[in-house]
Amino acid sequence: xxxxxxxxxxxxxxxxxxxxxxxxxxxxxxxxxxxxxxxxxxxxxxxxxxxxxxxxxxxxxxxxxxxxxxxxxxxxxxxxxxxxxxxxxxxxxxxxxxxxxxxxxxxx
Amino acid sequence: xxxxxxxxxxxxxxxxxxxxxxxxxxxxxxxxxxxxxxxxxxxxxxxxxxxxxxxxxxxxxxxxxxxxxxxxxxxxxxxxxxxxxxxxxxxxxxxxxxxxxxxxxxxxxxxxxxxxxxxxxxxxxxxxxxxxxxxxxxxxxxxxxxxxxxxxxxxxxxxxxx
Amino acid sequence: xxxxxxxxxxxxxxxxxxxxxxxxxxxxxxxxxxxxxxxxxxxxxxxxxxxxxxxxxxxxxxxxxxxxxxxxxxxxxxxxxxxxxxxxxxxxxxxxxxxxxxxxxxxxxxxxxxxxxxxxxxxxxxxxxxxxxxxxxxx
Amino acid sequence: xxxxxxxxxxxxxxxxxxxxxxxxxxxxxxxxxxxxxxxxxxxxxxxxxxxxxxxxxxxxxxxxxxxxxxxxxxxxxxxxxxxxxxxxxxxxxxxxxxxxxxxxxxxxxxxxxxxxxxxxxxxxxxxxxxxxxxxxxxxxxxxxxxxxxxxxxxxxxxxxxxxxxxxxxxxxxxxxxxxxxxxxxxxxxxxxxxxxxxxxxxxxxxxxxxxxxxxxxxxxxxxxxxxxxxxxxxxxxxxxxxxxxxxxxxxxxxxxxxxxxxxxxxxxxxxxxxxxxxxxxxxxxxxx
Numbered sequence: 001x002x003x004x005x006x007x008x009x010x011x012x013x014x015x016x017x018x019x020x021x022x023x024x025x026x027x028x029x030x031x032x033x034x035x036x037x038x039x040x041x042x043x044x045x046x047x048x049x050x051x052x053x054x055x056x057x058x059x060x061x062x063x064x065x066x067x068x069x070x071x072x073x074x075x076x077x078x079x080x081x082x083x084x085x086x087x088x089x090x091x092x093x094x095x096x097x098x099x100x101x102x103x104x105x106x107x108x
Numbered sequence: 109x110x111x112x113x114x115x116x117x118x119x120x121x122x123x124x125x126x127x128x129x130x131x132x133x134x135x136x137x138x139x140x141x142x143x144x145x146x147x148x149x150x151x152x153x154x155x156x157x158x159x160x161x162x163x164x165x166x167x168x169x170x171x172x173x174x175x176x177x178x179x180x181x182x183x184x185x186x187x188x189x190x191x192x193x194x195x196x197x198x199x200x201x202x203x204x205x206x207x208x209x210x211x212x213x214x215x216x217x218x219x220x221x222x223x224x225x226x227x228x229x230x231x232x233x234x235x236x237x238x239x240x241x242x243x244x245x246x247x248x249x250x251x252x253x254x255x256x257x258x259x260x261x262x263x264x265x266x267x268x269x270x
Numbered sequence: 271x272x273x274x275x276x277x278x279x280x281x282x283x284x285x286x287x288x289x290x291x292x293x294x295x296x297x298x299x300x301x302x303x304x305x306x307x308x309x310x311x312x313x314x315x316x317x318x319x320x321x322x323x324x325x326x327x328x329x330x331x332x333x334x335x336x337x338x339x340x341x342x343x344x345x346x347x348x349x350x351x352x353x354x355x356x357x358x359x360x361x362x363x364x365x366x367x368x369x370x371x372x373x374x375x376x377x378x379x380x381x382x383x384x385x386x387x388x389x390x391x392x393x394x395x396x397x398x399x400x401x402x403x404x405x406x407x408x409x
Numbered sequence: 410x411x412x413x414x415x416x417x418x419x420x421x422x423x424x425x426x427x428x429x430x431x432x433x434x435x436x437x438x439x440x441x442x443x444x445x446x447x448x449x450x451x452x453x454x455x456x457x458x459x460x461x462x463x464x465x466x467x468x469x470x471x472x473x474x475x476x477x478x479x480x481x482x483x484x485x486x487x488x489x490x491x492x493x494x495x496x497x498x499x500x501x502x503x504x505x506x507x508x509x510x511x512x513x514x515x516x517x518x519x520x521x522x523x524x525x526x527x528x529x530x531x532x533x534x535x536x537x538x539x540x541x542x543x544x545x546x547x548x549x550x551x552x553x554x555x556x557x558x559x560x561x562x563x564x565x566x567x568x569x570x571x572x573x574x575x576x577x578x579x580x581x582x583x584x585x586x587x588x589x590x591x592x593x594x595x596x597x598x599x600x601x602x603x604x605x606x607x608x609x610x611x612x613x614x615x616x617x618x619x620x621x622x623x624x625x626x627x628x629x630x631x632x633x634x635x636x637x638x639x640x641x642x643x644x645x646x647x648x649x650x651x652x653x654x655x656x657x658x659x660x661x662x663x664x665x666x667x668x669x670x671x672x673x674x675x676x677x678x679x680x681x682x683x684x685x686x687x688x689x690x691x692x693x694x695x696x697x
Contacts, residue, residue, distance in 0.1 A: 018366075023488070034352050059363065059364060061362065061365060063359040064357060066353060066355045067353065068348055068354075068355065071490075074371070074490075076335075077365070077366075077369060077371070078365065080365065172625050183403075186406050186627075187623050187624050188616075188623045188625055219611065222610065231607060232608055233665045234665075240665040241665065247608070323477070323478045326478070328644050330646060405627060407661040
């Protein structure tokens with residue numbers, strides 16, 4: 001699989017104080033560290049181990065993932081805003097890579 | 109006559125088909141109704157081994173297609189074939205042997221595999237590798253595995269389901 | 271706005287600590303994970319829902335949703351997996367609910383479990399049996 | 410206690426019928442596949458005449474045979490895990506590759522325009538008389554026009570591109586030609602479909618025609634339609650090509666398979682595709 005590629009689906013605007021759904025997906029093999037290769041050796045773990053979403057610096061969710069999360073982690077949750085701003089999404093890879101995406105959102 | 113074949117990943121499950129004392133697949137004597145009276149091995153079957161065989165994907169895998177009270181603990185039995193609950197009240201030993209050895213001799217055109225048969229095999233493979241068979245003399249089950257299954261099925265003497 | 275791997279390496283200087291933590295958490299049992307999460311506090315019921323399919327066609331990808339209004343954090347467990355911890359999620363001030371949907375791996379049929387730490391520090395849990403199907407073909 | 414075979418055979422078939430009726434859910438034919446809230450898909454269509462009733466009145470997409478959770482994943486491109494692969498291919502579409510300095514887009518323009526409807530009529534016979542799948546057309550472009558390396562039939566770049574191309578026909582009816590130059594290939598494929606391969610002596614028809622709706626263990630046997638290919642298979646965590654799926658089935662009969670991209674699977678692809686003429690192109694679909 002090529003480099004992890006995040007995808008985010010969030011509304012362009014939301015009413016103040018009204019929860020709205022955000023869907024995220026990142027292409028990633030989520031190698032659990034529990035599988036063996038053809039020679040019987042454990043394949044080292046390489047997963048997205050943490051995901052965060054923040055709105056204007058305030059946390060929405062902070063998730064810790066294990067190899068028990070499926071490949072191409074799909075994460076859906078609700079956020080709520082009281083002003084226009086930016087939703088920032090961050091995925092942390094075991095190999096130290098960090099993948100980011102952001103969506104601006106207006107008050108409806 | 110004794111041959112040993114290495115069958116790749118399936119080696120631990122797949123034994124040589126024909127041991128010296130066994131009736132060879134092409135020597136099995138079928139009655140007109142497809143039944144086989146004589147034991148293939150002369151050794152009584154072991155129903156415990158038969159149950160392992162019937163419920164293991166790499167061996168007989170009967171559970172892939174058949175429901176049976178006798179293996180009710182096996183998850184998600186298939187339903188391509190009939191339920192085998194009470195099957196001992198339907199078929200006797202020789203009929204069961206005939207169906208297992210070569211089902212087509214009892215039920216013409218059935219989708220059920222013939223488990224101790226070497227004839228009419230198109231593109232025989234080497235177990236589940238997708239590669240060509242390394243020997244023309246490998247059957248799906250061994251003679252003793254057939255006898256073990258018969259022993260198991262003869263214990264399925266429950267009342268027939270409605 | 272995808273970062274390239276080279277960018278990511280620079281950004282991710284703190285990644286090693288997380289990596290070490292993840293490795294240490296390998297192969298925990300459900301009891302161990304719950305004890306760590308609750309600190310041994312008593313467990314209540316109610317106020318948390320876990321939605322999962324009764325039968326999962328493929329254990330590789332099983333959609334689950336947890337929802338516990340007022341929770342600070344939720345732990346999702348698969349007690350029948352080689353390592354029971356699936357994920358934890360903490361909800362911040364900008365969360366619109368305390369709900370999370372994701373897709374998880376189940377090694378076999380088992381009772382998927384969620385534990386929520388409520389805002390007052392109490393804990394509630396719930397479980398949902400999921401049967402993972404067994405394919406019929408092949409060796 | 411001995412019962413003659415004639416009697417017991419009748420009893421056995423009575424058991425089959427009783428079980429098939431009672432055991433588990435038939436495909437959910439009431440479910441409707443609407444993608445992204447607005448693209449209604451034809452997942453049940455009148456059976457093509459050439460089937461002569463072999464599948465009953467209708468042909469049915471494999472989507473109906475899946476559980477609700479799996480079906481759901483195909484209703485929204487965001488939830489469909491194949492779309493990451495499509496993204497990869499869209500990037501490749503615009504990327505120059507090979508000695509001629511060309512990208513796909515240089516000849517074909519935007520993929521949405523240039524590839525619209527293409528998958529619906531594949532495989533098809535070329536002017537030179539060869540039966541070609543999407544993969545053949547792609548590699549012909551790559552090697553003869555772009556001066557680039559051919560892609561492996563079963564590796565990600567090829568599977569990703571066939572998914573992106575299939576997407577441009579999504580919702581259009583499968584409509585492969587089976588007459589004229591295609592006829593001999595179609596006949597070869599049909600012959601294969603009914604041939605009982607391997608130690609298990611099973612044909613495609615044994616499972617997907619005679620037993621669709623039944624279960625091999627928990628595998629719910631569908632009609633074996635290929636309108637959803639390439640499929641994202643959850644078991645593999647990735648895309649699966651038509652020929653890969655064929656090879657998997659033939660392997661599972663304990664047979665020597667045919668090669669992916671070889672003449673036999675080309676013929677079989679044409680025949681199986683024709684059994685789904687009228688169903689919407691669904692690729693890339695999601696299957697367990």
